[in-house]
Structures are given as structure tokens and as C-alpha cells.
Amino acid sequence: MSLSSQSNRDDLLKAQKNLISEYDKLKACNLSLDMSRGKPAAAQLDLSNEILTLPIDNYINCEGNDVRNYGILTGIKECRQLFSQLLDIKEDNIIIGGNSSLNLIYDAIARYYIFGKLGQTPWCKLEKVKFLCPVPGYDRHFAICEEFGFEMINIPMNNNGPDMDMVEKLAKEDDSIKGIICVPLYSNPGGICYSDEVVERLAKMETAARDFTIIWDNAYGVHHVYKEIKLANIFDIAEKYGNDDRILYFFSTSKITFPGSGVALIASGDKAIEEIKKRFGVMTIGYNKINQLRTYEFFKTPQGMMLHMKKLGAMLKEKFDVVLNKLEEEFGSSDLLTWAKPYGGYFIAVDTLPNCAKETVRLAKECGLILTNAGCAYPYGKDPKDSNIRIAPSYPTVEELEKAMDIFCVCVKLAAVNELLKKN
Amino acid sequence: MSLSSQSNRDDLLKAQKNLISEYDKLKACNLSLDMSRGKPAAAQLDLSNEILTLPIDNYINCEGNDVRNYGILTGIKECRQLFSQLLDIKEDNIIIGGNSSLNLIYDAIARYYIFGKLGQTPWCKLEKVKFLCPVPGYDRHFAICEEFGFEMINIPMNNNGPDMDMVEKLAKEDDSIKGIICVPLYSNPGGICYSDEVVERLAKMETAARDFTIIWDNAYGVHHVYKEIKLANIFDIAEKYGNDDRILYFFSTSKITFPGSGVALIASGDKAIEEIKKRFGVMTIGYNKINQLRTYEFFKTPQGMMLHMKKLGAMLKEKFDVVLNKLEEEFGSSDLLTWAKPYGGYFIAVDTLPNCAKETVRLAKECGLILTNAGCAYPYGKDPKDSNIRIAPSYPTVEELEKAMDIFCVCVKLAAVNELLKKN
Numbered sequence: 001m002s003l004s005s006q007s008n009r010d011d012l013l014k015a016q017k018n019l020i021s022e023y024d025k026l027k028a029c030n031l032s033l034d035m036s037r038g039k040p041a042a043a044q045l046d047l048s049n050e051i052l053t054l055p056i057d058n059y060i061n062c063e064g065n066d067v068r069n070y071g072i073l074t075g076i077k078e079c080r081q082l083f084s085q086l087l088d089i090k091e092d093n094i095i096i097g098g099n100s101s102l103n104l105i106y107d108a109i110a111r112y113y114i115f116g117k118l119g120q121t122p123w124c125k126l127e128k129v130k131f132l133c134p135v136p137g138y139d140r141h142f143a144i145c146e147e148f149g150f151e152m153i154n155i156p157m158n159n160n161g162p163d164m165d166m167v168e169k170l171a172k173e174d175d176s177i178k179g180i181i182c183v184p185l186y187s188n189p190g191g192i193c194y195s196d197e198v199v200e201r202l203a204k205m206e207t208a209a210r211d212f213t214i215i216w217d218n219a220y221g222v223h224h225v226y227k228e229i230k231l232a233n234i235f236d237i238a239e240k241y242g243n244d245d246r247i248l249y250f251f252s253t254s255k256i257t258f259p260g261s262g263v264a265l266i267a268s269g270d271k272a273i274e275e276i277k278k279r280f281g282v283m284t285i286g287y288n289k290i291n292q293l294r295t296y297e298f299f300k301t302p303q304g305m306m307l308h309m310k311k312l313g314a315m316l317k318e319k320f321d322v323v324l325n326k327l328e329e330e331f332g333s334s335d336l337l338t339w340a341k342p343y344g345g346y347f348i349a350v351d352t353l354p355n356c357a358k359e360t361v362r363l364a365k366e367c368g369l370i371l372t373n374a375g376c377a378y379p380y381g382k383d384p385k386d387s388n389i390r391i392a393p394s395y396p397t398v399e400e401l402e403k404a405m406d407i408f409c410v411c412v413k414l415a416a417v418n419e420l421l422k423k424n
Numbered sequence: 425m426s427l428s429s430q431s432n433r434d435d436l437l438k439a440q441k442n443l444i445s446e447y448d449k450l451k452a453c454n455l456s457l458d459m460s461r462g463k464p465a466a467a468q469l470d471l472s473n474e475i476l477t478l479p480i481d482n483y484i485n486c487e488g489n490d491v492r493n494y495g496i497l498t499g500i501k502e503c504r505q506l507f508s509q510l511l512d513i514k515e516d517n518i519i520i521g522g523n524s525s526l527n528l529i530y531d532a533i534a535r536y537y538i539f540g541k542l543g544q545t546p547w548c549k550l551e552k553v554k555f556l557c558p559v560p561g562y563d564r565h566f567a568i569c570e571e572f573g574f575e576m577i578n579i580p581m582n583n584n585g586p587d588m589d590m591v592e593k594l595a596k597e598d599d600s601i602k603g604i605i606c607v608p609l610y611s612n613p614g615g616i617c618y619s620d621e622v623v624e625r626l627a628k629m630e631t632a633a634r635d636f637t638i639i640w641d642n643a644y645g646v647h648h649v650y651k652e653i654k655l656a657n658i659f660d661i662a663e664k665y666g667n668d669d670r671i672l673y674f675f676s677t678s679k680i681t682f683p684g685s686g687v688a689l690i691a692s693g694d695k696a697i698e699e700i701k702k703r704f705g706v707m708t709i710g711y712n713k714i715n716q717l718r719t720y721e722f723f724k725t726p727q728g729m730m731l732h733m734k735k736l737g738a739m740l741k742e743k744f745d746v747v748l749n750k751l752e753e754e755f756g757s758s759d760l761l762t763w764a765k766p767y768g769g770y771f772i773a774v775d776t777l778p779n780c781a782k783e784t785v786r787l788a789k790e791c792g793l794i795l796t797n798a799g800c801a802y803p804y805g806k807d808p809k810d811s812n813i814r815i816a817p818s819y820p821t822v823e824e825l826e827k828a829m830d831i832f833c834v835c836v837k838l839a840a841v842n843e844l845l846k847k848n
Contacts, residue, residue: 037494045492052714053477068469070461070683098522103708110534114548114572124538124548140709147706148538254709259494261714282571284527285564285678288712290476290685 003413004334005353009424012417019414023367026407031368033404038188038346039395040255044315047308048257051298059290067289073280075265079292083265086302087221087251088233094267095277098287101252101264105215106144108248108266111279112178113148117211118245118271123148123178132170132180134162136349136377136388138188141181141217145379152379153177157190159340161198168205175208179215185231186220189349189377189390191342196232203238203247216249220345222309223255225317227343235269244269253295255346256309263287263295313344319393319401323348326405336416348391349377356415357386363411369404427837428758429777433848436841443838447791450831455792457828462612462770463819464679468739471732472681475722483714491713497704499689503716507689510726511645511675512657518691519701522711525676525688529639530568532672532690535703536602537572541635542669542695547572547602556594556604558586560773560801560812562612565605565641569803576803577601581614583764585622592629599632603639609655610644613773613801613814615766620656627662627671640673644769646733647679649741651767659693668693677719679770680733687711687719737768743817743825747772750829760840772815773801780839781810787835793828 003015059068061076074080075096084091097104113129116122123129130151133142137157145152153170155162161184171177180202184194194202202214216234238244245268253262268276299305324341327350331337339350352360357374364371372390375383391408393401427439483492485500498504499520508515521528537553540546547553554575557566561581569576577594579586585608595601604626608618618626626638640658662668669692677686692700723729748765751774755761763774776784781798788795796814799807815832817825 039494042490042493045490066466066469068682068685069466070463099712100708100710106707110538113538114534122548124546140706143706147703258492258714260710261492261712279571282564282567283530284524286524286684288523288685288715290682291712 016417027367034370036370036372038392054294054297067293073286076292078296089267093273097264101250104266120211128176130177139376142379161194164201171207179213181215183217186345189347191345193229199232204241224344245272322401323393330409351387353416354385359415360411367407369407440841451791458794460794460796462816478718478721491717497710500716502720513691517697521688525674528690544635552600554601563800566803585618588625595631603637605639610769613771615769617653623656628665648768669696746825747817754833775811777840778809783839784835791831793831
């Protein structure tokens with residue numbers, strides 16, 4: 001029997017009975033599983049252990065500075081060079097920051113809030129600040145906007161990026177819209193990759209706000225799993241239109257080496273990065289340069305990093321396969337759950353029938369499986385359809401993942417059947 | 425001939441001639457020396473190299489968490505415990521932050537500026553915010569206040585801490601005064617240690633602003649050199665008066681292990697630290713916990729850290745001796761330069777005759793010796809008397825330091841004589 005939203009009442013009642021029995025059996029196993037956060041598995045971390053004892057011989061960098069001591073605010077040269085080559089961004093436009101790109105994003109927004117951007121009015125002096133938020137998106141981005149009291153405007157995500165007609169229209173009309181938050185490659189959670197056209201339109205579009213800022217959080221820029229999607233270089237395009245200061249580009253090695261113990265970077269156009277460097281000079285004396293040297297020594301070249309990412313990608317693929325095969329098996333010919341296969345990144349986003357996501361997550365929790373909170377991928381935690389669920393398959397073992405997916409699929413169906421029976 | 429401000433014109437002219445000749449000889453040596461910043465010498469850093477490969481065996485902390493992965497926002501337990509014991513602060517009231525206490529101070533001020541403190545009006549919404557600044561003080565503290573547009577009020581520093589009569593009067597009268605910035609032990613640059621009475625008065629005083637905040641930057645809390653001065657526990661006292669949320673306590677291992685690659689902490693009263701933890705949860709996913717575990721593994725106990733500090737202190741003492749002996753030799757029976765011998769910390773502050781500090785620094789620079797800019801220890805870089813100079817003896821070798829002090833003393837005298845001759 002293939003269940004769908006079109007099934008009749010009798011079939012639904014029969015299915016409900018079977019699903020409750022399956023669910024109770026799974027519940028009786030007293031499992032404790034977690035697919036809530038995009039945490040790398042220990043085996044992924046082990047691939048980087050060597051980095052922790054590098055450099056072997058001395059702590060003098062390529063410019064003759066002792067990285068154990070004060071100095072070098074914007075990051076050691078070899079590390080900036082490595083990322084410059086990897087991401088095709090000019091070396092002088094990159095600052096290697098601390099351990100967290102999220103922290104760099106927060107700080108960047110805080111600076112514009114407090115001091116303004118390039119001579120424009122500080123956002124704290126404005127009545128209203130709005131941000132465009134492609135949805136579903138990353139919960140922690142939205143949490144930052146919420147913390148600062150920004151009004152978040154949902155922008156629907158197409159399979160090639162945000163709805164650009166809507167973005168262009170809003171950005172052009174409303175000067176209280178100060179920016180848009182993007183994860184342009186293998187987006188969290190949908191795995192969406194921005195097309196060249198979308199990148200171009202973002203880089204060139206007219207904006208009412210002169211300090212309009214694109215938060216370009218390229219968190220999964222080298223996190224290919226099934227396919228190597230190439231992201232257009234937004235700086236190349238923005239430069240043509242004189243808009244390079246509009247871009248704040250972020251990247252980190254949190255999901256390359258160690259979460260929270262890697263290095264993060266911020267890059268921007270000439271004027272914007274100069275302003276940031278000046279303010280960094282007041283904010284801190286500098287970041288952990290030993291870690292920067294280690295990161296460089298471990299990878300040496302972009303090729304070195306891509307080789308490492310191939311190994312990580314193979315590990316993730318094994319996990320993604322479990323999830324995607326199971327989804328295909330259970331819902332391939334049903335409309336109770338829909339999803340797009342991601343080509344990389346860390347997540348798989350699925351859509352239940354409307355009004356079923358929260359209930360699915362609740363059922364799973366009672367059955368010993370923690371999922372990311374339903375709605376978390378939307379501003380204010382409010383998924384208008386209550387249908388999106390983010391699956392984070394990296395942390396559990398393959399065996400755990402298989403059990404987790406059993407629970408997940410039963411919960412999706414049970415929630416769907418219960419919902420359908422309400423109206424049927 | 426012992427020069428002094430009372431010397432007659434003939435003696436001054438004779439001295440000037442000799443000093444110019446000495447100065448020219450030193451200048452001809454084409455030296456390149458630097459006593460400008462409190463950078464540890466390489467030999468000091470070497471004492472901590474072992475920390476860079478710890479822990480030897482695994483990365484699981486005392487609570488069973490893999491420190492290489494996400495999680496544990498407020499710092500790993502063993503590290504918080506270590507600092508709790510060292511500084512006698514409750515473990516739950518400590519957050520281990522990133523690599524820089526200066527950055528933690530900046531962030532703390534930014535948070536109150538943006539969001540306000542414990543329900544009070546955000547400082548960005550106020551017409552005027554003022555801070556009390558004991559002088560001479562740390563240039564980077566003043567740079568933060570200046571960046572935020574705070575009006576800084578100079579508070580004269582006595583030999584037991586800031587002039588508390590003035591502090592109490594101002595704090596009580598003016599609710600736009602939101603705080604005071606203190607380096608309570610071996611202050612930068614004067615080496616002043618706050619007496620028990622001063623600490624008590626700060627902790628208990630009445631303040632017009634309910635969100636009055638004491639930035640308690642205990643940067644040199646274990647940096648004893650000649651004597652082990654004990655600082656009163658400000659939290660113990662503040663608790664008695666219900667003022668513990670007034671204190672933001674900062675500490676770091678930048679001058680214990682590696683500058684910029686150590687760990688820093690912030691501590692406060694129950695309510696204030698809870699608020700900070702909540703905001704940290706939006707600002708970052710967490711800090712480098714591998715570094716935290718390393719720091720713990722290296723020291724294990726407060727005793728372990730104090731043993732390490734004894735070795736560092738002995739290295740510093742050698743440098744301090746060179747400076748202080750030379751000063752005594754050249755100015756012990758003259759009023760052209762005055763200073764107080766510090767018992768610890770990183771600096772020696774001296775006072776030239778009025779209007780002679782800038783000129784002394786300029787003369788030294790032309791002679792190949794970089795000193796910290798004159799005036800830097802005052803808000804806006806303005807030393808009202810133009811007499812204070814900060815000597816940072818840690819970085820040069822003893823041999824370099826001896827040469828540097830030769831130059832310094834000649835420059836002090838030459839600037840003084842030139843100044844005296846203007847009026848004489």
C-alpha cells in the first residue's frame with residue numbers, strides 16, 4: 001500500500017493502526033539518537049589530528065615573525081595566501097579572524113549597528129532595520145538578526161538560490177533593508193547552490209540603502225559530497241559594478257579541521273576591509289597565530305585542502321547515502337515527504353505535509369530520536385507551513401543512522417496520517 | 425655635577441654641551457632598539473612550548489566531551505576550575521572566552537552599548553556616556569572608550585590606587601558615568617597595586633547609574649617580580665553590599681603562556697554572568713577548547729601556574745633590574761626624572777620634568793630607540809603635564825636593554841636641560 005495525501009479514510013485508518021504498532025515497538029527499544037546538529041563524527045576529526053602538533057620545528061612564519069608573540073592583526077601571510085588561492089580573493093582583502101565565522105558575522109553586524117558602514121548612519125540610530133532572509137536558512141543567522149531587533153523578511157528559496165525578483169524589488173524600494181544573509185553553496189539546510197545568474201543579480205542589483213550588505217557565509221565552500229558545484233566569484237562580478245564593498249565574505253575551517261578550534265576569515269572590498277581593519281585594531285590585539293600557522297602547515301596548498309576534503313566527503317557520503325536511500329525507499333512514490341538531493345554541505349532538508357513538522361519532531365523525540373527543532377530554519381522559529389525538517393546525518397554512526405531513519409520515517413508517516421484523518 | 429631643576433644657567437649650558445656630544449656619539453652607533461610594547465622575550469615563550477603538544481593521549485575532557493568538536497559554550501570544566509581556584513571566583517561565574525581579554529572587554533562594552541545591562545537603557549540610546557579613567561593607564565582601554573564615543577574623565581592615581589574621594593563623588597553625582605576601568609594589580613604602566621581599602625570603596629560605593637560597571641582587568645594578577653602583593657577579592661566585598669553584578673572581572677594567560685594564543689576569561693555576579701552567557705549563545709558557538717584543555721594540562725593546579733610564574737618573574741626581574749639600577753644611578757639624586765619601583769607587572773612608568781616627555785621620546789627615536797608614544801597612557805593620548813613615559817623592558821635582551829637605557833637617560837637629561845634653558 002502506497003500512502004499519499006490522496007489515500008481514502010479506510011486506508012488511512014488501517015495505516016494508522018500499523019504505524020502506531022511500529023512506533024510503539026521502536027519506542028520500546030529505548031534508543032537515544034541525535035540528528036539535531038551538524039557535528040562532525042569523531043572519525044572525521046581524527047583526519048586532522050596531525051595539525052595539533054604542527055609546526056614541528058619552529059614558530060617563525062614566512063615573514064620572520066614569531067607566531068607565539070603579539071602582532072600581525074590581520075593574520076599571518078602564508079595563511080592569508082592559502083585562502084586567497086583557495087577562494088580566489090585578493091590576499092590584502094582577507095583578514096584571518098578567530099575560531100568562528102559566526103562570531104565574525106556577529107561582530108560585523110555589531111560594528112555597523114554601533115558605528116555605521118563607510119560613513120552611513122549607525123543602524124542603532126535608525127527607527128527600523130530589516131534584513132532579507134532566504135528560507136529555509138541557518139537558525140543562528142536568524143538568531144543574530146533577532147538579537148539586534150532587525151525585522152526579518154522571508155525570501156522563498158528556489159532551487160538556484162533566493163527568489164531574485166523579490167530580492168531586487170525589496171532592496172530597491174526600501175532603504176531600511178540593510179542586507180541579505182546567504183549561504184551560497186550547499187545551503188544550510190536545503191543544500192541549495194546559488195546559480196551564476198543569482199550571484200550576478202545579487203552583486204549588481206540596485207539597493208536603496210547605500211550600506212546594503214550581503215552576508216556571504218560560504219560555510220560549505222569546499223564541502224562537496226556527490227558533485228563539485230562551482231560557485232561564481234561574487235567579488236569579480238561586484239567589482240565590475242563598483243559594489244565590492246557590499247560583500248562581506250565569510251569562511252572557516254570549522255567543518256574542515258576542528259569545529260571551534262579552526263580559523264575563520266572575513267573578506268570584503270577595498271574600502272570596507274580597510275574600515276574593518278581599523279576597527280579590529282581597537283577590538284583586539286590579534287588572533288591565535290599558532291593555529292593559523294598550523295592550518296597552513298597542514299594544508300600548504302589549496303590542493304592539499306581539497307585532498308583532505310575528498311576524504312571528509314567520502315565519510316559524509318556514506319551517511320548521506322543512508323538517509324537518501326531510506327527516504328527514496330519509503331517516500332519515493334509518495335507525497336507525504338519531499339526533498340531535494342543535496343550535492344554537498346552538511347544537511348538534508350525535507351518537507352512533510354503542511355502542519356506535520358512539529359508533530360513529527362515531537363513523535364521522534366518521544367521515541368528517542370532528537371531532531372533539530374521544527375521551524376528552526378525560519379526567522380523567529382516560525383515555519384509558515386510547519387513542514388520543514390533539517391536532517392543532520394554527520395554525527396551518528398552508520399548503524400545509529402539506520403535506526404534513526406527507521407524512527408524518522410515512521411514518525412513522518414504517523415504524523416501525516418493523523419493530520420490527514422483530521423480532515424478526512 | 426648633579427643636574428637638577430635648580431641648576432643655574434651656566435651649569436645647564438655646560439651640561440647641554442656635554443649631553444649633545446654624548447647624544448651624537450650614541451646616534452652614530454646606528455642602533456635599532458625597541459622598548460615600546462610589553463612583549464615577552466622569546467626565552468619567556470620557550471618556557472611554555474610544551475603546552476603546544478598537550479594533551480598527549482586524547483581529547484576527551486573530564487566531563488567526557490571531545491574538545492575537538494562543537495559544544496561547551498562557557499569553557500571546559502577543568503579549565504574553569506583551575507581559574508576558579510587560582511583567582512578565588514566561583515566556577516559558575518566564570519566564562520572561558522577566546523584568546524584575548526581585551527577582546528572580551530570590548531565585547532562586554534559593546535553589549536551594554538547595544539542591549540543595555542540587566543534591563544537598563546542601552547548606552548547607544550543615551551545622549552552621553554562617561555567613564556572614569558585612572559591615569560596613567562592602559563592605552564588600549566582608552567582606545568576602546570574613545571571608539572565608542574565615551575567621555576573619559578581622568579582620575580589621578582595615588583600609590584594605593586585611584587583617588588577614591590574623586591571616584592566616589594563623581595560616581596554618586598552623575599548617572600551618565602557608567603563605569604571605571606581598572607588594572608588593579610601592578611597597573612599598566614605605573615605598577616600601582618590597589619589597596620584593600622580602595623577595593624572595598626570601589627565595591628561598596630554608591631553610584632547614580634544602576635548599570636555602573638567596574639572593568640576589573642586583572643591582567644597582571646600573578647605577575648609578581650620583586651614582591652608578592654595580594655589583591656583583595658573584590659567579589660567577596662561586592663557580594664556583601666549586593667554589588668557583585670557591578671564587577672566585570674577579566675584575566676588571561678597572554679602574558680603567562682603565549683600572547684594571543686592563550687585563553688582569556690570573564691567573570692561577574694550571578695545575574696550579570698547569566699545575561700552574558702545568554703548573549704554569548706547568540707554571538708558564537710564556542711571558543712577553542714583544545715587550547716583550554718592544553719592550558720589545564722600544562723598547569724593542572726594553581727600551584728603549577730605559580731611555579732611557572734616564578735620562572736617568568738625571574739626572567740623579568742633581570743630586565744627590571746637593569747632599568748631600575750640605571751635610573752637610580754643616573755637620577756637617584758636628581759629631580760629630572762621620578763618613578764616608583766614596581767613590585768611586578770610588565771612596565772616601569774617614569775615622569776620627566778613637565779613638557780619633556782614628548783621631546784625625550786622624539787630624541788630617543790632619532791637615536792634609534794623606540795619608546796611608547798608619550799601621552800599614550802592618558803585618554804585621547806593627552807598627558808596634561810607631558811611628563812609620563814612607559815618603559816617596557818621585557819622584549820630586548822639584557823645587552824640591548826643596557827644600551828637602550830644609556831640612550832634613554834641621555835635623552836631625558838637633554839630634553840630636561842633644553843626645557844630648563846627656555847625659562848632660565
